Amino acid sequence: MDRLPATTILPDALIQGTADDISMQMALIWGQIKAPLIVPLLRVAVVICLTMSVMLFMERVYMGIVITFLKLLGRKPEKMYKWEPLKDDAELGNSAYPKVLIQIPMYNEKEVYKLSIGAACGLSWPSDRIFIQILDDSTDDKIKAMVELECQIWASKGINIMYEIRDNRVGYKAGALKEGLKRNYAKHCDYVVIFDADFQPEPDFLRRTIPFLVHNPELALVQARWIFVNADECLLTRLQEMSLDYHFTVEQEVGSATHAFFGFNGTAGVWRIAAINEAGGWKDRTTVEDMDLSVRASLKGWKFLYLGSVQVKNELPSTLNAFRHQQHRWSCGPANLFRKMLKEIITNKKVSIWKKVYVIYSFFVVRKIVGHIVTFIFYCVVLPLTVLVPEVEVPKWGAVHIPFTITILNAVGTPRSVHLLFYWILFENVMSLHRTKATFIGLLEAGRSVNEWIVTEKLGDALKAKSTSKAPRKPRFRFGERLHLLELTIGAFLFFSGCYDYAFGKNYYFIYLILQSIAFFIVGIGYVGTIVPNT
DSSP: OOOOOHHHHSOHHHHHHHHHHHHHHHHHHHHHHIIIIIHHHHHHHHHHHHHHHHHHHHHHHHHHHHHHHHHHHTOOHHHHSOOOOOOOBTTTBGGGSOOEEEEEEESSOTTTHHHHHHHHHTOOSOGGGEEEEEEEOOSOHHHHHHHHHHHHHHHTTTOOEEEEEOSSOTTHHHHHHHHHTTSHHHHTOSEEEEOOTTOBOOTTHHHHHHHHHHHOTTEEEEEEEEEETTTTSSHHHHHHHHHHHHIIIIIIHHHHHHHSOOOOOSSSEEEEHHHHHHTTOOOOSSSOHHHHHHHHHHHTTOEEEEEEEEEEEEOOOOBHHHHHHHHHHHHHHHHHHHHHHHHHHHHOOSSOHHHHHIIIIIIIIIIIIIHHHHHHHIIIIIHHHHHHOTTSOOOHIIIIIHHHHHHHHHGGGOGGGGGGHHHHHHHHHHHHHHHHHHHHHHHHTOSGGGGOOOOOOOOTTHHHHHHTSSSOOOOOOOGGGGOOHHHHHHHHHHHHHHHHHHHHOSSOHHHHHHHHHHHHHHHHTTOSBOOOOOO
16 A cells, blocks of 8 residues: 555644644643733742842942951951961970971872972971871872872971871761871871862961961961962853952951951861861861861851961862862852751850851851852843743842942952953853752752762863873864753753843843853853863
């Protein structure tokens, strides 16, 4: 029997009619639920988002005012706390200097291990009063052998450097730091300095930080500022520099000056070991062991000092995957810690109510939760939906004026990158997708990734070495490995909303929506940051 053509079985008219029927049914359903359900829900969402925007706006304005007064009044750490250089004593000799432990946790740090070890071994301090501890959790035997050999080389030069390994990675970084403090030589130290594997302190680091702890017994922590050796490597690193410079220049400075509290950055800081012990030591219950210790020590009454004049060089993640993993940890961890410590903070009796409010509302709720959620939910979900549902409007002060002001305030951290603010806005909105997801995972303790620890990849001079090799190979990568479907989906939604607004809207939101959709598409195809070739 001859096969009948498709047009004989399903005439074009029938197909068209079916499609029209489906469209009419969908339009009918949308019309029935739009007024009684969609519009009220969207209005509630707009009110919630506007409230969160105002909270974030007031927080940024408050910090802007405080940092301005601090600069005008010249409130420097040396004026707030006693500081005198430690001097040699003819009678006491080197015992006039406290014993200091340097901890450098590592995990397969092939590209950068020499930098941090060399910098630590070059610190200016009496050789019998400093102990350098390399905490190597590497799983690659070749890298472990390289790190151990580097330690032996420095030990042969008379440096007190110890290479420590564990049988497992229990507790990740927190577990390694905790085990390191159990060593006999560590128990005789007064202070501990922590550097990640890519950090390179200047030789005078200890001489500029330790005196604050020696002369001010109420201080538990002195935190130095990060500066970035690869900030100019690509647009991704420049945009990260803008966010982190604001964090150090404003957030850490304000917290230190007004409440003597801020979150320890996990590296480039000096801790009083007695404060660590009193606070309960290192804990691995979240992926932000540094912040966990900071909050617990603060609740014991200890004070912290941020020392912006002391700068430590380090490396920014320059690949998109490394940056995504880092941001997941930095967003999920604080939200999860807030969930676990809220009751402990409220019931604490050693600190003032004002400090509790600052820690709960300003430090956790606004900066670690609201800041992430409102950026994505408001500007990438709710605002586009109001384009499709014109019955709901967003006031211009919420859609334009507040985000514009927040953006300008953020620019004070990195004046040299003011011309990149446009790109920074679009990129931050894209990354807010992952930060929001991570924040909810942390708050709800949902999924395995709530305590997932992925070490941020450092490239060091790896790319430079590959680019100068005599016979470079063409990069090999699978396009599918660079696709990020979530970003592509949101990008498509924003593009559709932008096109709809261009055709039917009157608020000119389509300019932002289409540009933002392009940003999502660019990140969605992985065309951001450094691309490391597989050779």
